[in-house]
Amino acid sequence: MTSKRFDLLLILPLAIFTLAFLILPLARLAVEAGSGPGGLANFVAILTEARFRNSLFVTLILAVVTTVATLTVATIAAQTLANRKFLGRGLLLSLLTFPLAFPGVVVGFMIILFGGRLGLVGGVTKSLFGTNVIFAYSLFGLFLGYLYFSVPRVLLTILAAAEKLDPSLVEAARSLGAGPFAIQRDVVLPALFPAMYTAGALCFATAMGAFGTAFTLATNIDVVPMLIYTEFTLATNASMAAAISIALGLITWVTLAIARSHAMRGEGV
Structure with missing residues (x-):
């Protein structure tokens, strides 16, 4: 051949x-x-009609906050676990990556058990303060679900990069008098930036389009995946659902392209 x-x-x-x-x-x-009946005007309606515009804005903010929080937690955890041997390291890593086994619906159900009407937090606060605290069906509950879902995926990517970091670079910076924050700023984080860009973009894209967790928790929140679902099933407006889907896809595609560009720049490609 x-x-x-x-x-x-x-x-x-x-x-x-x-x-x-x-x-x-x-x-x-x-x-x-x-x-559809609206034709290309459906794309204009995404930005001009309050319901669609607000849904897109809420989804963007939620995705950005989730990405920042996930990167923060995963970067700290990755640096703690990388190149360190201590009792229980394997167990801790297994627990941190355990959510990989759960689909979004299960994650949402766990948040309900934690912060729902009959959840653990509500039971504790009612017994202590007489008030049943419920947050599972709010933006905060959805944020916790996305965070729980995203951390293990981002952690594995950043951990792989952290384990490749040459420890002698950190030791050299420390011997020259650099403090912990200076070492993070000038040595560690620049080396991790390509992995952080890539993992952060994937986290953002997942948060923008996550349906299972949103379907379970977003009963009163019009995030974009739920908006697409309701337009297609309840409103039977397939053309509008398709237009929103394309807009969602373009936003995530641009984000991934920008992240890939920054990651390649960080690697000196």
């Missing part, structure tokens, strides 16, 4: 996947978005 034929054989599965799972579905989505 010639090299050219072999290359074509390798490209064939990628071409089939791209056509079947990317090009054709996106093309059908675009046709649906432009063929």
Whole structure:
């Protein structure tokens, strides 16, 4: 078999996947978005109608806050675990990555058990203060669900980068008189930035489009995934649902492209 034929054989599965799972579905989505009663005006309505605009704004803010909080928790945890041997390290890492086994619906159910009407927090606060504190169905509850869902995924990416960091660089900075904060600012974080950009972008994209957790918790919150669902099922407005889906996809695609560019720049590519 010639090299050219072999290359074509390798490209064939990628071409089939791209056509079947990317090009054709996106093309059908675009046709649906432009063929409804509203036509291309559906895209304008996303920014001009208060319901759609507010939903997009809330989803963006929630995704940004989730990403920042996840990166903070995961970066601290990764530096604690990287290149350190201590009793219980394996158990701690297993517990931190345990949520990988749960789909979004299960995560949402766990938040309900924690902060719902019959949840643990409500029971404790009612017995202590006589007030049943409920937060599972609020933006804070949804944020906790997204955070719980995202931390292990981001942690594994940053941990892999932290374990590759040369300890001699930190020792050299310390021997030159650099304090802990200066070492973080000038040595550690710059080395972790490519992984943080990539993991943060994936976290943002997941938070923007997460449906299972939102379906379980967002009973009174119109985040974009729930908006798409209600437009398609309850309002039977498939063209509007398609337009919102395309807008959501474009936002996450731009975010991933920017993160990839920064990550490559950080690696000196």
